[in-house]
Amino acid sequence: MSAHGPDCVRALDSLYLFIDRELDEASWDEIHAHIADCEPCLTAFDLEKMVKTLVARSCTESAPAPLRDRVLTSIRTVSIEISENTYTEHSFTETTIEPPRD
Numbered sequence: 738m739s740a741h742g743p744d745c746v747r748a749l750d751s752l753y754l755f756i757d758r759e760l761d762e763a764s765w766d767e768i769h770a771h772i773a774d775c776e777p778c779l780t781a782f783d784l785e786k787m788v789k790t791l792v793a794r795s796c797t798e799s800a801p802a803p804l805r806d807r808v809l810t811s812i813r814t815v816s817i818e819i820s821e822n823t824y825t826e827h828s829f830t831e832t833t834i835e836p837p838r839d
């Protein structure tokens with residue numbers, strides 16, 4: 738296996754763009770062909786992809802509990818407001834989608 742050449746530098750530089758598919762088709766194909774043939778780049782690609790997957794997963798796993806409570810609280814609040822006032826369906830939808838504030 739040869740040392741990292743210019744192709745490797747290019748592939749590793751574009752790794753995030755490659756994973757996110759934010760490259761144009763020609764560049765993506767070129768890097769894909771290189772990574773498929775180059776073990777160090779393939780290893781780097783696998784690691785980056787794994788890290789991204791883990792980060793994405795831990796974000797969705799750590800958020801729900803407090804977020805769900807807040808959403809449930811705001812749904813309850815809105816329900817009370819609806820029973821006390823006459824709210825249109827439009828304002829109900831807006832209130833429930835609005836992200837909770839700190």
Ligand SMILES: [Zn+2]
Pocket residue numbers: 741742744745746748771772775776777778
């Ligand atoms: Zn390479």
